[in-house]
Amino acid sequence: MGKRIRFLFFALCIGGAIGAFIWAFLRVMGIGQALLFxxxxxxVPQPYLIxxxxxxxxxxxxxxxxxxxxSPENMEQVMAVIKKEGKYPCDRLAxxxxxxxxxxxxxxxxxxxxxLTGIIAGLCFWAGSRFRYAxxxxxxxxxxGLAAALGVIFGSPLFGYSFSVEEEHTxxxxxxxxxxxxxxxxxxxxGVFVLLxxxxxGGAGLPRLTAPDIGNxxxxxxxxxxxxxxxxxxxxxxxxxxxxxxxxVLQKKCxxxxxxxxxxxxxxxxxxxxxxxxxxxxxxxxxxxxxYLDYAPLMLIGIGVAKLLITNVxxxxxxxxxxxxxxxxxxxxxxxxxGMLCSVDPVFGAAVVTAALLGFMMKKPVAVVLLLMLCFPxxxxxxxxxxxxxxxxxxxxxxxxxxxx
Numbered sequence: 001m002g003k004r005i006r007f008l009f010f011a012l013c014i015g016g017a018i019g020a021f022i023w024a025f026l027r028v029m030g031i032g033q034a035l036l037f038x039x040x041x042x043x044v045p046q047p048y049l050i051x052x053x054x055x056x057x058x059x060x061x062x063x064x065x066x067x068x069x070x071s072p073e074n075m076e077q078v079m080a081v082i083k084k085e086g087k088y089p090c091d092r093l094a095x096x097x098x099x100x101x102x103x104x105x106x107x108x109x110x111x112x113x114x115x116l117t118g119i120i121a122g123l124c125f126w127a128g129s130r131f132r133y134a135x136x137x138x139x140x141x142x143x144x145g146l147a148a149a150l151g152v153i154f155g156s157p158l159f160g161y162s163f164s165v166e167e168e169h170t171x172x173x174x175x176x177x178x179x180x181x182x183x184x185x186x187x188x189x190x191g192v193f194v195l196l197x198x199x200x201x202g203g204a205g206l207p208r209l210t211a212p213d214i215g216n217x218x219x220x221x222x223x224x225x226x227x228x229x230x231x232x233x234x235x236x237x238x239x240x241x242x243x244x245x246x247x248x249v250l251q252k253k254c255x256x257x258x259x260x261x262x263x264x265x266x267x268x269x270x271x272x273x274x275x276x277x278x279x280x281x282x283x284x285x286x287x288x289x290x291x292y293l294d295y296a297p298l299m300l301i302g303i304g305v306a307k308l309l310i311t312n313v314x315x316x317x318x319x320x321x322x323x324x325x326x327x328x329x330x331x332x333x334x335x336x337x338x339g340m341l342c343s344v345d346p347v348f349g350a351a352v353v354t355a356a357l358l359g360f361m362m363k364k365p366v367a368v369v370l371l372l373m374l375c376f377p378x379x380x381x382x383x384x385x386x387x388x389x390x391x392x393x394x395x396x397x398x399x400x401x402x403x404x405x
Contacts (some may be wrong), residue, residue: 058264
């Protein structure tokens with residue numbers, strides 16, 4: 001019992017440290033973005049300044065990667081390493097932190113989760129190697145750290161817990177003690193993050209959208225909205241494959257600097273004509289929620305598709321980062337447009353399309369709903385679960401057919 005209590009306290013402290021680190025990371029990111037995209041345009045009022053900033057960002061990111069080879073891995077890669085080896089590298093954490101910050105500061109259509117999960121997994125392993133007792137639970141520490149990190153980043157503790165514990169791993173403690181340990185880490189992380197945000201500013205997480213008016217027309221529209229979400233996931237996959245092949249060949253022939261610079265050129269051009277295509281998407285989602293009626297439905301759908309494309313351009317050209325926040329923005333934008341086209345509540349359309357899209361990509365319907373339930377009202381939860389389950393069933397069906405053939 002004494003060992004368990006001591007480990008619970010250690011989990012609380014680790015969670016608090018993670019919350020503080022994420023707050024500092026996001027705070028620095030926000031300051032950097034404000035300097036480049038808010039303060040600098042007032043000092044240098046040039047119409048193509050955004051393009052110049054993005055090109056500069058590509059050059060800086062390319063040079064940094066050529067020098068240090070420190071670009072972050074995505075969440076799935078981080079979790080695969082932890083699952084296979086029970087730990088994650090903890091070397092060069094400062095260099096890796098800067099590598100994770102640079103694309104975000106220069107306005108990439110990326111989320112912070114990819115860089116942060118790898119760094120935090122490394123920090124947890126570092127802590128475990130410094131404390132003899134904790135060192136016996138390295139795999140548990142890594143999983144616990146990821147749960148706290150994802151919960152804080154997305155503003156959804158339940159999502160952080162569900163996403164991490166679904167990964168099988170060994171532990172000497174039972175499920176109940178493990179669950180309490182994760183809760184302690186999440187409480188520590190969330191508590192410190194919220195406290196620092198209240199005292200010093202800053203924050204993260206998905207915005208809260210207004211409650212939809214769900215009637216029979218909305219219920220029947222699910223027949224159309226779910227396939228649209230699935231098709232959106234397929235479009236993302238096509239963009240991912242195409243960009244991966246193109247920039248893979250380009251990098252082999254021309255090097256990482258030119259590849260990242262070209263990514264900056266594309267990002268800057270998109271930023272000039274489709275401003276919503278830049279940045280991670282959670283702040284832009286708040287703006288879109290207030291202004292979507294100013295756009296034609298097809299334009300909203302086009303904005304969502306453009307966001308999917310530029311996200312893949314960024315990732316594959318060397319601007320490494322997470323795709324969850326941009327993909328959620330795309331689902332919301334396309335959902336608004338489809339809701340207007342189908343003459344149903346646009347928020348309901350956004351909820352169903354986004355849930356089907358994430359279900360297709362994550363293949364974890366419950367985790368999808370736990371992620372989105374803080375963004376969309378509870379009235380839409382049942383329909384989001386249905387959409388996410390149907391979205392997840394499509395890749396599973398193709399996987400089974402591939403096995404049988």
